[in-house]
Amino acid sequence: RKEVEQDPGPFNVPEGATVAFNCTYSNSASQSFFWYRQDCRKEPKLLMSVYSSGNEDGRFTAQLNRASQYISLLIRDSKLSDSATYLCVVLETSYDKVIFGPGTSLSVIP
Amino acid sequence: GAVVSQHPSWVICKSGTSVKIECRSLDFQATTMFWYRQFPKQSLMLMATSNEGSKATYEQGVEKDKFLINHASLTLSTLTVTSAHPEDSSFYICSARGKRSSGRAPDTQYFGPGTRLTVL
Numbered sequence: 527r528k529e530v531e532q533d534p535g536p537f538n539v540p541e542g543a544t545v546a547f548n549c550t551y552s553n554s555a556s557q558s559f560f561w562y563r564q565d566c567r568k569e570p571k572l573l574m575s576v577y578s579s580g581n582e583d584g585r586f587t588a589q590l591n592r593a594s595q596y597i598s599l600l601i602r603d604s605k606l607s608d609s610a611t612y613l614c615v616v617l618e619t620s621y622d623k624v625i626f627g628p629g630t631s632l633s634v635i636p
Numbered sequence: 637g638a639v640v641s642q643h644p645s646w647v648i649c650k651s652g653t654s655v656k657i658e659c660r661s662l663d664f665q666a667t668t669m670f671w672y673r674q675f676p677k678q679s680l681m682l683m684a685t686s687n688e689g690s691k692a693t694y695e696q697g698v699e700k701d702k703f704l705i706n707h708a709s710l711t712l713s714t715l716t717v718t719s720a721h722p723e724d725s726s727f728y729i730c731s732a733r734g735k736r737s738s739g740r741a742p743d744t745q746y747f748g749p750g751t752r753l754t755v756l
Contacts, residue, residue, distance in 0.1 A: 560744075567727070567752075568749070568750070569729050569747040569748060569749050569750045570680065570729075570747055571747070572744060572745075575744075613679060613680070623682070623685070624670065624682065624731075624745060625682070626672075626679045626680045626681075626682075627679060628678070628679045629679045
């Protein structure tokens with residue numbers, strides 16, 4: 527089993543739609559969790575950290591379920607500029623190791 | 637603005653030559669720098685972790701004699717791809733994690749813009 531798994535893509539949604547991405551991780555000792563977005567041929571950029579209590583940043587909501595080892599990202603009112611690959615990232619503090627999920631591609635269509 | 641820079645941004649070289657890529661943290665001290673490789677349509681794969689002043693820790697399957705990492709200061713790490721071959725063509729990305737005193741959240745990685753290497 528892969529250490530971090532994500533929904534296979536691509537997701538093609540119309541503007542204004544709500545889209546949800548899921549991510550699961552295998553190591554229960556993982557400490558910190560993040561969502562990054564990566565545009566084509568560019569470096570990943572931090573979108574948001576994910577906290578146990580859940581957190582929201584504008585149209586983006588991230589949630590963490592430690593018991594299920596599951597992370598989610600919800601994007602409301604999708605914009606064309608949201609088109610990118612979304613990477614689920616897990617930090618294993620004990621090994622100082624960062625593990626990237628394979629990414630889920632999102633295309634928002636006019 | 638960018639907090640981590642990489643140089644060069646792209647490089648084309650002949651098979652058998654060595655290529656050095658620099659990664660600099662511009663406005664903070666990075667205790668740890670990471671080197672990743674990303675092939676087309678794939679995610680980032682961690683190659684190695686380097687701490688300032690000590691030897692890098694390589695991930696399984698990454699040849700340390702082929703990918704030489706030097707982390708000479710808290711703001712600079714270099715990756716040298718020795719005797720590059722076409723299969724080494726990839727997008728190489730570094731990231732840096734800051735010291736607590738630097739004002740940068742230590743759990744957050746700041747990525748460089750990447751270096752696209754093409755070996756002919």
